[in-house]
Amino acid sequence: MDETIAALERTLARFDPAHTELRKREGFQYQHPFPGVLEWMPVMEVGRQAVIKLVGYNPANVEGRGLPTILSTISLYDVTTGHLRALCDGTFPTALRTGAASAVASRHLARPDSRVLGLVGCGAQAVTQAHALSRLFPLERLLVHDRHPETARGFARRVDFLGLPVEAVPLERVEREADILCTATSVEVGAGPVISGTHLQPHVHINAVGSDLPGKTELPLDLLRRALVCPDYLPQALVEGECQQLQPGEIGPSLFELARASELGRRHHGRPTVFDSTGIALEDQVVIEVLLTHAQNLGIGRLLQLESLADDPRDPYGFLRTEGVLPEAARTDYRTQVTACES
Amino acid sequence: MDETIAALERTLARFDPAHTELRKREGFQYQHPFPGVLEWMPVMEVGRQAVIKLVGYNPANVEGRGLPTILSTISLYDVTTGHLRALCDGTFPTALRTGAASAVASRHLARPDSRVLGLVGCGAQAVTQAHALSRLFPLERLLVHDRHPETARGFARRVDFLGLPVEAVPLERVEREADILCTATSVEVGAGPVISGTHLQPHVHINAVGSDLPGKTELPLDLLRRALVCPDYLPQALVEGECQQLQPGEIGPSLFELARASELGRRHHGRPTVFDSTGIALEDQVVIEVLLTHAQNLGIGRLLQLESLADDPRDPYGFLRTEGVLPEAARTDYRTQVTACES
Incomplete structure (x- = not known):
């Protein structure tokens, strides 16, 4: 929490729209079978990465299914290639960064x-x-x-x-x-x-x-x-x-x-x-960077080859060919860090 | 391909905006270090699920890095809970459904x-x-x-x-x-x-x-x-x-x-x-349903507990408690099917 508060305060103070493109939340809203929303929250650090959280808000979750009201996942994309670098739980980070945001605000206002x-x-x-x-x-x-x-x-x-x-x-x-x-x-x-x-x-x-x-x-x-x-x-x-x-x-x-x-x-x-x-996408970016750093240092999560890659990038069926083993670069550089709660 | 073409034709013919909320693509566009875009393409079947593709278009990928121009991943959310039901490669499905869309159009026009x-x-x-x-x-x-x-x-x-x-x-x-x-x-x-x-x-x-x-x-x-x-x-x-x-x-x-x-x-x-x-989100929904059905029948992919869940849905730190083992429901109902290319 201390790291998240400090990183958020630093990121907010240094925020420059020329370097970070922040979007407001958009999403689907629905009434049936229960009232809720599913929203996407994107932010891009120009030339480096984009962080996109998909977040569901379903107040009927808790009583009806023993699930948190807010369930979410966060994806981190390399915008130099479009590659999904990491996919992580967003449910815990959402709670963490929402607390951190109130701490930053309260430091200045309370x-x-x-x-x-x-x-x-x-x-x-x-x-x-x-x-x-x-x-x-x-x-x-x-x-x-x-x-x-x-x-x-x-x-x-x-x-x-x-x-x-x-x-x-x-x-x-x-x-x-x-x-x-x-x-x-x-x-x-x-x-x-x-x-x-x-x-x-x-x-x-x-x-x-x-x-x-x-x-x-x-x-x-x-x-x-x-x-x-x-x-x-x-x-x-x-x-x-x-x-x-x-x-x-x-x-x-x-x-x-x-x-x-x-x-x-x-x-x-x-x-x-x-x-x-x-709740803003920039907060998600901050918290997920904090958590991913710890996950990597602690060896939490696993690396998966998620995107379909092959020796010939112009061949969408390349991965089906007998000779179409994954290229060396895919084995090393283009895996996705999936940080799952259970691991 | 035959299944994708048939399913797409059927889905297009039956499309009803009262049951399916289709959004146009939005995204980030950038010029540095290479020109490209990262976009999200959402579609929701009301009361059932939402399919969201994140797609990168980076023409410098092929020559520079041996990667496909289009890299993408597709997520499938249960809109009754916000739970991420499945995450799949979108690179191959994008090529597949783009072909299928031209086939459907050509059937009516050529x-x-x-x-x-x-x-x-x-x-x-x-x-x-x-x-x-x-x-x-x-x-x-x-x-x-x-x-x-x-x-x-x-x-x-x-x-x-x-x-x-x-x-x-x-x-x-x-x-x-x-x-x-x-x-x-x-x-x-x-x-x-x-x-x-x-x-x-x-x-x-x-x-x-x-x-x-x-x-x-x-x-x-x-x-x-x-x-x-x-x-x-x-x-x-x-x-x-x-x-x-x-x-x-x-x-x-x-x-x-x-x-x-x-x-x-x-x-x-x-x-x-x-x-x-x-290229529309509805096509992604069609192709991913075809491919997920095959993946499930063939046992391709793995189930991960991705979202942070605990016995008490009101306790975001529950997963850290010694007694905070995953609830039974999470072990069975709320895992994410991650269909990775390598598996």
Whole structure:
């Protein structure tokens, strides 16, 4: 987590659209058999590589099938050849980097002495929110709330590695006492907000993590209007984030701008701040590079010859010919690193 | 190939946008270190699955690195959960389905007694063009041309399995004698056309396969204007295909319309016909279903636990816990079929 936070902060601060082409998320949205989306999130480092995450968001997964709400895979392509260099699980990295993004934003927007973390929504993303923020702030306790009480009750076990007291409390107490508050819910489209916004501490910083679909928002409009709202990536936040509810003139500096010039956030202490986290492809690129480095050093994963190659690149049936063994280069240079969870 | 042609024709004829959401290709385009593109091609069968091909087009691959110009991988997602069901090579399937698409179009547009096939551009795609068309037409000979004479000379060996005479000839002879002509070149953006269009048989049918980028076209405008031009998928062909050169009113029925009502093509015999093949995600879906069925029946590929799953779907660190062995369902239902070329 520490490495991911540091690498993300560095990458955001150095971001240059001339060298990195970032796209907003696109995807399929569906209602049957269950509401969900399947989206692709591409980013390219010009002349080097492209990272594309395919991510499914299916809130019915947890209760119905014991699967995470967010399932995903990340592919890393060499843009000098089109070769798939690596394919990795994206489910764990998504949780990791979403936590790291809130940590980076909170470093610039929250009070450094924040001691009470409030969590509204106690699913998988809340675990990494708490983990990431615990690395930067002197947290003393966690107040948590979920519309499903058993989900809130189970949270303490999931974050036992933090060694912090966790209390499942009514929503109003989370709002009243939190120095930093994270909303990470699967609220239905059109059903928000998930907090009232009326009992908040004046200095509260909110990481609004759940808003990632048109119509899906977690925060009340009047709170957004009186807060400093910082989106991760404005073009996407205007479509899918809390920023859907705002006009462009009502929106503060982005996470990129905060990382480059921290005083943009610090200047606004005294009124609430909001990090509108929709999740961006650049975060996936950062986390997958961190994880792949470790996977390679630890020998995790396997190398597969995935693309159809043959001695004669002009012969699509070459791999079927008796003499069509794989060329030497394919045996060494053009395998795909498949990093599977089981290995 | 026969199965792919039949399945594609069936899928096109039955296509219903209420059941299948087809997207046009999007991607990254780059000039350095070599000109190329990396694109994603998504299609969703509502309530069932999504197929997404990631495809690189890098013409410098062949000479520089002995790799195919087109390298790709295809992923198949279950849209009821977001689970990656299968990951397969897309390089061979792309060639296969591009041939099959020309066969379907030619069945509706070319003379059934076409005996001379002309090929302009003798790379990997030309092999499957010749193969696919040989399955539907009484071909007697192949006349081939490539701007690199050695590529044309090597073509006979690559299609020796067809048992047809292959003659490398000047471009003008291909144009004069072909009943069916396929252009499948890596002509540079803005450098087209690749044929003159002045010596063609009046009944010629042309499968224009190479045009797949803004500015990349293979056929002269005056030929397009006097021909019946049938795109595979109009929204994409207007951006990337030969149809870039035309106004919507100058464009004939699409491949979908031909497959549903063959008389739309037959009515126009006597003037040239053009299939503007840009390559569509639906073709990838068809071919990967054909190939996966065979792979499963033949036991090709392997099952990997790719996504990070644990007993508690709300615990992203569950897989790290000592008790966090994979849940039973993950062991059976949620593995990814990775069909690698080597296996």
